[in-house]
Amino acid sequence: MRNEGARSTYTPAPGHRFNVGDRVKVKRLFPPGHRRTPAYIRGKRGEIERICGAFPNPEELAYGFDGEPRKILYRVRFAQRHVWPEYRGPERDVIEMEIFEHWLEPDGQPGAP
């Protein structure tokens, strides 16, 4: 799939750890508190679709703090059949969402979906 978002960065993302196309894995953690990482995607492997920029940390904002330091936000693309083993649609269907950098780790697994 063509990636029209590859060049669009909305705010500066100083020191971003991942680049467009990098394979990443969402950390499989279930800490209490306000988290913007949907439970269904934790532990799943995907690919950086674009770098959105640096945004106040929602996990701090939710409790009245200022959200600083800002966190780098990415859009990550996942294969539907990887996310939902029961997925009945075609193999190429995808789901994408925004994941903050501290929820991501490099995915060393070669050939992961």
Added chain:
Amino acid sequence: MSSFDHYAKRPHEHGHSHGHDHGHDAHAPAGEEPGGPPSEYEIMSRAMQELMEARGLVTAEQIQRRIELFDEEFPYRGGRVVARAWTDPAFKHRLLADGRAACLEMGIELEAERLIAVENTPEVHNVIVCTLCSCYPRALLGMPPTWYKSRNYRSRVVFEPRAVLREFGTTLPDSVIVRVHDSNADMRYVVVPMRPKGTEGWSEERLAGILTRDTLVGVTVPKAG
């Protein structure tokens, strides 16, 4: 009288008309508990409203007016933006690169919203959801429809998007990639649908007329007829 009136005040006058027709929720996904029991929050909210009315703190008219003001503050303007993209390839390019800046060109201020426009093509169909709550590009599309906030839509469109789209009357062949966008953090999304055949030579205004809210969320596709 009360602080409620302060919030119900009109922020500023807008000169636009409200002739658009997008307020219908006629085709919510099947099984969306019509006549089912209200949720706990709905019951709490109703109870609070009734108590406040009983004590003379607010009137039902004030609440209705506040709802209308929400609509007036952020009317549906997405159709105009996509119609421009259909007729002006350079504008479409800018819209896809930076949605907020492109809207600003048309005098539409999205305030803090970061807007990502995603384009439907013969190979890819995009659809938007927010599974965590009901994030929606309000500044561009106005208030979200009820079905967008429903548990049914939010939970199902991520894992069986094709079935949900069929319930909206949109059947896609397997050769088309379905690309679901979970609007779960700071970005907001709008779909740029494909321009249908039979609209050659149409004015932007006429094109905007077929670009309903549902087509910009990606649950339906615009048709010329």
